[in-house]
Amino acid sequence: MTVHIDENLVQDDAGAVNCRHCDAALGVAQQPLRDARVRESDPRTAGPSVRADSGHFADRPVVLRQTFCPGCLTLLQSEIVPGDEPSGRTRSVVAR
Numbered sequence: 001m002t003v004h005i006d007e008n009l010v011q012d013d014a015g016a017v018n019c020r021h022c023d024a025a026l027g028v029a030q031q032p033l034r035d036a037r038v039r040e041s042d043p044r045t046a047g048p049s050v051r052a053d054s055g056h057f058a059d060r061p062v063v064l065r066q067t068f069c070p071g072c073l074t075l076l077q078s079e080i081v082p083g084d085e086p087s088g089r090t091r092s093v094v095a096r
């Protein structure tokens with residue numbers, strides 16, 4: 001059975017995770033965005049709601065980390081996080 005992880009990700013019976021828009025391989029159940037493309041930039045590039053330099057509030061570098069589908073460049077995930085830490089976001093599959 002194929003399950004939709006969210007509006008962009010689908011998981012097949014074998015546990016492979018693909019893009020729902022272009023079917024590009026993105027990862028596996030345990031690491032659904034393993035093969036996606038990642039770009040890191042200054043958090044202020046997220047938009048007008050992020051105005052201050054993160055250096056005023058944190059001793060560590062803070063980045064805007066965006067994850068994209070390698071096939072169609074759909075934005076799959078966006079987070080403002082310490083640049084020296086991996087993503088802490090998780091996903092769980094809900095059968096529909």
Ligand SMILES: [Zn+2]
Nearest residue numbers: 019022069072
């Ligand atoms: Zn795609």
